Amino acid sequence: MKPVTLKQIAEQLNISVTTVSKALKDYPDISNKTKGLVKELAKTLNYKPNSFAVNLRNKESKTIGLIIPEIVHHFFSNVIKGIVEQAEKKGFLVIILQSNESYELEKKQLDLLLSQRVDGILISLANGTADFKHLNEVIDQDKPIVMFDKIAKIVKCSKVIIDDRKAAYAATQHLIDIGCKRIAHFRGPLLPQNSIDRFLGYKKALLDNNLPYDPSLVYICDCGDTSFEDGKNTAKQLLEDHDDVDGIFINTDLVAIGAISEFNKLGVKIPEDISIVGFSNWFMSSVISPTLSTIDQPGYLMGKTAFKQLYKEIKKVKKDEPIIPKIIELNTKLIKRESTNLVLKN
Amino acid sequence: MKPVTLKQIAEQLNISVTTVSKALKDYPDISNKTKGLVKELAKTLNYKPNSFAVNLRNKESKTIGLIIPEIVHHFFSNVIKGIVEQAEKKGFLVIILQSNESYELEKKQLDLLLSQRVDGILISLANGTADFKHLNEVIDQDKPIVMFDKIAKIVKCSKVIIDDRKAAYAATQHLIDIGCKRIAHFRGPLLPQNSIDRFLGYKKALLDNNLPYDPSLVYICDCGDTSFEDGKNTAKQLLEDHDDVDGIFINTDLVAIGAISEFNKLGVKIPEDISIVGFSNWFMSSVISPTLSTIDQPGYLMGKTAFKQLYKEIKKVKKDEPIIPKIIELNTKLIKRESTNLVLKN
DNA sequence: ATTTAAAACGAAAACGATTTCGGTATGTAA
DNA sequence: TTACATACCGAAATCGTTTTCGTTTTAAAT
Numbered sequence: 075m076k077p078v079t080l081k082q083i084a085e086q087l088n089i090s091v092t093t094v095s096k097a098l099k100d101y102p103d104i105s106n107k108t109k110g111l112v113k114e115l116a117k118t119l120n121y122k123p124n125s126f127a128v129n130l131r132n133k134e135s136k137t138i139g140l141i142i143p144e145i146v147h148h149f150f151s152n153v154i155k156g157i158v159e160q161a162e163k164k165g166f167l168v169i170i171l172q173s174n175e176s177y178e179l180e181k182k183q184l185d186l187l188l189s190q191r192v193d194g195i196l197i198s199l200a201n202g203t204a205d206f207k208h209l210n211e212v213i214d215q216d217k218p219i220v221m222f223d224k225i226a227k228i229v230k231c232s233k234v235i236i237d238d239r240k241a242a243y244a245a246t247q248h249l250i251d252i253g254c255k256r257i258a259h260f261r262g263p264l265l266p267q268n269s270i271d272r273f274l275g276y277k278k279a280l281l282d283n284n285l286p287y288d289p290s291l292v293y294i295c296d297c298g299d300t301s302f303e304d305g306k307n308t309a310k311q312l313l314e315d316h317d318d319v320d321g322i323f324i325n326t327d328l329v330a331i332g333a334i335s336e337f338n339k340l341g342v343k344i345p346e347d348i349s350i351v352g353f354s355n356w357f358m359s360s361v362i363s364p365t366l367s368t369i370d371q372p373g374y375l376m377g378k379t380a381f382k383q384l385y386k387e388i389k390k391v392k393k394d395e396p397i398i399p400k401i402i403e404l405n406t407k408l409i410k411r412e413s414t415n416l417v418l419k420n
Numbered sequence: 421m422k423p424v425t426l427k428q429i430a431e432q433l434n435i436s437v438t439t440v441s442k443a444l445k446d447y448p449d450i451s452n453k454t455k456g457l458v459k460e461l462a463k464t465l466n467y468k469p470n471s472f473a474v475n476l477r478n479k480e481s482k483t484i485g486l487i488i489p490e491i492v493h494h495f496f497s498n499v500i501k502g503i504v505e506q507a508e509k510k511g512f513l514v515i516i517l518q519s520n521e522s523y524e525l526e527k528k529q530l531d532l533l534l535s536q537r538v539d540g541i542l543i544s545l546a547n548g549t550a551d552f553k554h555l556n557e558v559i560d561q562d563k564p565i566v567m568f569d570k571i572a573k574i575v576k577c578s579k580v581i582i583d584d585r586k587a588a589y590a591a592t593q594h595l596i597d598i599g600c601k602r603i604a605h606f607r608g609p610l611l612p613q614n615s616i617d618r619f620l621g622y623k624k625a626l627l628d629n630n631l632p633y634d635p636s637l638v639y640i641c642d643c644g645d646t647s648f649e650d651g652k653n654t655a656k657q658l659l660e661d662h663d664d665v666d667g668i669f670i671n672t673d674l675v676a677i678g679a680i681s682e683f684n685k686l687g688v689k690i691p692e693d694i695s696i697v698g699f700s701n702w703f704m705s706s707v708i709s710p711t712l713s714t715i716d717q718p719g720y721l722m723g724k725t726a727f728k729q730l731y732k733e734i735k736k737v738k739k740d741e742p743i744i745p746k747i748i749e750l751n752t753k754l755i756k757r758e759s760t761n762l763v764l765k766n
Numbered sequence: 767a768t769t770t771a772a773a774a775c776g777a778a779a780a781c782g783a784t785t786t787c788g789g790t791a792t793g794t795a796a
Numbered sequence: 797t798t799a800c801a802t803a804c805c806g807a808a809a810t811c812g813t814t815t816t817c818g819t820t821t822t823a824a825a826t
Contacts, residue, residue, distance in 0.1 A: 075562060077537075079812060090776045095814060105774060120557075122535040126481070127812035130472035130781045137515070145501040146494070155491040158518050162529075167536060169483070170516045172504050183508075189468045190513060191423075211466075216421060302707075331707055338709075361648075361677055363684075363709045425782060436806045441784060449804060473782035476811045769826070776819080782811105789806080796799075 078119045087111055129191070134392070137167045138384060139187035141197040143175045143224065144298070148327075148356040149373045150198070153222065156377025157196060164385055166193070175298055177202040184208050194218040194384045199226060201263045201298075218387035218397060222380040224266050232387065232400045234380040238268040241369045241406040242275025245323050245351040248367070248408055250283050252416050254321030254349055258291040260308050260333070262325040269297075269325060272353065276323050291319065297326045305332020313340065320348055327352040327359045327368055334362060334413065350413040364412035372404050379404065424465045433457055475537070480738070483513045484730060485533035487543040489521045489570065490644070494673075494702040495719045496544070499568065502723025503542060510731055512539070521644055523548040530554050540564040540730045545572060547609045547644075564733035564743060568726040570612050578733065578746045580726040584614040587715045587752040588621025591697040592669050594713070594754055596629050598762050600667030600695055604637040606654050606679070608671040615643075615671060618699065622669050637665065641675045651678020659686065666694055673698040673705045673714055680708060680759065696759040710758035718750050725750065 084091045089108065097104045097112035098121075115121075129135045140157060142150050154170065161168050169192060173180040180200045185208070187195055195212060197219065209229050212219045222234040249257050259276045262269030273292065280287050293312065295304040305328065312319060324330040330352030337344055344350055344364050352359060352368040359366035379402055387397045426444075430437045435454065443450045443458035444467075461467075475481045486503060488496050500516065507514050515538060519526040526546045531554070533541055541558060543565065555575050558565045568580040595603050605622045608615030619638065626633050639658065641650040651674065658665060670676040676698030683690055690696060690710050698705060698714040705712035725748055733743045 077561070081812075091813080092776050092778095092815085093774085095812095096775085099814090101815095103774060108774080122531075124476070124812050125536050126472050126476035127781085128814080130470070130476055130783095130812085131814050133781075135472070145504065146497045148492070151492045151497045154516070155518060158491065158516060162517065167515045167517075167532070169513045170500070170504060171508065171513075172501060185468075186513070190471050215423070302703075335707060357648075358704045358707065361681060361704065361708055426784095427782075437783080438785085438806050438808095439804085441782095442805085445784085447785095451804060454804080470782050473811085474784080476782085476813095477784050479811075767826100769824105771822105771824080773822070774820085777817095779816085780814085784810085786809085787807095790804085792801100792803075794799100794801075796797100 077124065078116075078121045079124065080121075083112065083115055083119065083121060086115060134193050135191050136165055137169060137190070137192050138381070138388075139169045139171065139183075139190070139192040139195045141171045141173055141180060141183050141187070141195070143173050143198060143200050145170070145172050148358075149223075149354050149371060152373030153198070153377035153380075156374040156379075157381045158377075160378045160381040160385075164381075166381075166385070173200045175200045175202060177205070181208045184212065188212065188215070188217065192217075194220070194388045196220050196222065196380050196384055198222050199224040199266065201266050204265055216391055216397075218384055218391055220380050220384045220387070222376055224268060227267060230399055232383050232397075232402070234376055234383060234402045234404065235268075236371055236376075236404050236406050238271035239275035239278070241353070241371075241408075242272035242323065243279045244275075244406075244408050245353065245367075245369055246276045246279035247283070248410070248414060249321040249323060249349055249351055250279065250285065252321075252345075252349060252414055255285065256288075256291070256316070256319045257285070257321040257323060258293065258312055258316070258319045260293045260295050260305070260322060260324040260329055262295060262297045264294070272325055291316065295325060295329045297329060301326060301328035302332040302335075305329035305334075306336040309333035309336040310340070313342070322348060322350050324350060324352050327354045327356040327366060330366055330368070330413075331356075331358060331362055334364070334366065338363075344413050345416045349416060351408075352413075355409055360411070364415070367411045367414040368409050370407040370409050372406070376404055423470065424462075424467045425470065426467075429458065429461055429465065429467060432461060480539050481537050482511055483515060483536070483538050484540045484542060484727075484734075485515045485517065485529075485536070485538040487517045487519055487526060487529050487533070487541070489519050489544060489546050491516070491518050494704070495569075495700050495717060498719030499544070499723035499726075502720040502725075503727045504723075506724045506727040506731075510727075512727075512731070519546045521546045521548060523551070527554045530558065534558065534561070534563065538563075540566070540734045542566050542568065542726050542730055544568050545570040545612065547612050550611055562737055562743075564730055564737055566726050566730045566733070568722055570614060573613060576745055578729050578743075578748070580722055580729060580748045580750065581614075582717060582722075582750050582752045584617035585621035585624070587699070587717075587754075588618035588669065589625045590621075590752075590754045591699065591713075591715055592622045592625035593629070594756070594760060595667040595669060595695055595697055596625065596631065598691075598695060598760055601631065602634075602637070602662070602665045603631070603667040603669060604639065604658055604662070604665045606639050606641050606651070606668060606670040606675055608641060608643045610640070618671055637662065641671060643672045643675060647672060647674035648678040648681070651675035651680075652682040655679035655682040656686070659688070668694060668696050670696060670698050673700045673702040673712060676712055676714070676759075677702075677704060677708055680710070680712065684709075690759050691762045695762060697754075698759075701755055706757070710761070713757045713760040714755050716753040716755050718752070722750055
């Protein structure tokens with residue numbers, strides 16, 4: 075019924091708790107005979123060390139915390155998978171928390187994880203996070219923390235990201251290459267770094283190609299729960315505002331899919347009238363009609379990489395060595411599909 | 421640097437550890453003055469109770485384990501979200517593990533969670549799980565465990581499910597209602613209960629409507645990583661095998677989407693030539709062309725409900741009361757879309 | 767038989783919080 | 797003055813492991 079303890083094993087064998095503990099951990103000062111007896115009894119009693127006691131002694135939990143803005147999300151769920159799998163390989167368990175894009179929740183959750191004495195933290199910031207005290211607190215406690223995807227450049231910790239600016243540049247350049255002259259941008263919220271960087275990449279591509287940058291062609295989408303609706307609405311708005319746009323670079327596939335949906339409904343031909351490039355390479359993008367050109371964003375790899383970095387830092391801290399923050403940039407890839415499948419315009 | 425302990429607070433205030441502990445927990449035998457002092461210092465020192473020590477004393481971790489076959493999955497990620505949100509509300513943390521549809525992994529992970537001394541376990545079984553010893557072990561230890569979606573009827577624990585048979589029946593009946601006479605079924609693997617039940621619902625609907633049941637019209641799809649491809653291949657195979665099929669009830673939306681994709685490519689008209697109903701109501705189903713009729717499966721609610729049930733059982737166990745296993749059935753809904761949008765055939 | 771080294775085991779202190787059970791004060795009533 | 801509450805506080809045991817530092821036992825050497 076109640077879990078077996080070392081003490082019970084010791085009593086049954088008429089030896090001390092110390093000996094039992096040592097036998098199970100193969101200490102050299104225990105005879106093979108005793109080891110055999112102990113291990114056998116431990117197995118038949120189905121002994122499992124009490125992790126609370128072990129953690130208390132060893133001051134480590136073999137557990138990490140993960141804070142993510144949204145679980146139901148193609149990219150993030152891939153990240154989660156990468157983290158969880160890699161963690162298990164190294165004997166770590168993952169506590170998952172969802173910030174719901176809320177700064178307040180994020181703060182509370184970080185605190186929760188600290189109370190829980192996790193060995194390290196992986197976090198992708200909420201859109202609303204503009205203040206970083208809560209993150210710096212973690213760092214001040216020498217608790218390893220690695221940020222991924224949605225990061226704050228200013229915080230001094232390791233980060234795993236993609237080069238959003240470069241990727242956005244490539245996406246926009248692709249639109250230009252197929253002949254687009256008036257390219258709009260559906261960007262994400264104002265705060266998150268990747269949303270900023272994607273916008274900057276878009277802008278730079280325009281300027282480098284001697285195309286005018288027109289702020290009225292830049293629309294803001296929430297990219298949250300309402301992404302799809304956002305895409306539809308923004309697409310409609312765009313048509314009302316401008317009749318000469320021939321290409322759009324969109325911050326997120328889901329928004330892009332909303333836009334495509336709306337354009338399909340309104341009879342706007344893609345890619346003939348308007349060509350579109352999305353971002354993230356959601357599975358859906360390869361299925362929708364027309365299939366969506368996009369930037370492939372390696373979620374699974376990002377999760378895996380983030381955990382690996384965190385793991386290194388956890389080991390460092392255990393050896394009382396200083397953590398040297400590292401910025402790891404993962405490669406993205408432009409995926410050309412039907413939504414930009416066009417011979418040159420004009 | 422190192423986390424603050426009760427002892428440090430006690431020393432700074434020249435009082436005992438006992439008093440500090442009691443003050444923080446508002447024991448009546450501590451003066452308000454002392455309480456004030458202690459609480460203030462605790463706050464300025466940013467004291468957080470060491471969860472290992474607390475757990476060790478209290479024999480509870482305020483943590484539950486979640487084992488799920490696949491994280492990157494529309495339905496399951498909704499379940500996860502429901503669980504995580506509800507758990508946090510009740511002050512519980514969730515450790516997430518992915519079995520990858522592997523019985524061996526599932527067994528190992530259950531053991532891990534038991535070692536970790538989680539207060540309860542939520543699990544959706546791997547397809548490969550046909551032996552239930554590992555689950556019964558948990559129950560024998562009086563550790564609450566609630567199964568959801570992919571369950572084993574024979575295991576004596578609470579379960580949160582949908583009535584797969586009824587839902588499948590409704591889906592098939594819908595195909596019949598719009599005039600389909602030769603209805604195929606792409607079923608899931610042989611083992612999981614829901615895959616079996618959906619098949620049975622399909623079969624019963626045929627017989628109840630005096631349509632012959634033809635085993636050669638039932639195809640098995642993996643419904644794993646390769647769902648989409650599976651759908652495409654099976655669709656192609658179906659066309660080769662039978663030229664008279666006019667409707668398909670498909671075990672999973674993703675497989676259905678693969679099938680639609682293939683039919684679109686091959687020029688088979690949906691719903692005119694073949695009508696299709698899927699299962700789960702993945703977001704994608706409302707976006708694909710034609711939009712897919714399907715069964716709405718309440719993932720978020722299922723997660724929420726499963727946690728609530730687990731929570732009740734955890735409280736029961738704490739009060740040394742017996743657990744009475746409960747089976748909770750959630751409602752599904754037939755969603756009619758373009759893939760069955762047809763005036764009667766013939 | 768005595769010494770010495772090696773092998774095998776255990777006592778006890780930690781880890782940090784909780785809680786029971788007493789022990790001082792202080793004040794009030796007899 | 798004594799008796800008795802009441803209000804406050806603390807010592808110590810406990811949870812289950814780990815690990816240090818002895819201690820005992822055994823075997824080998826003198």
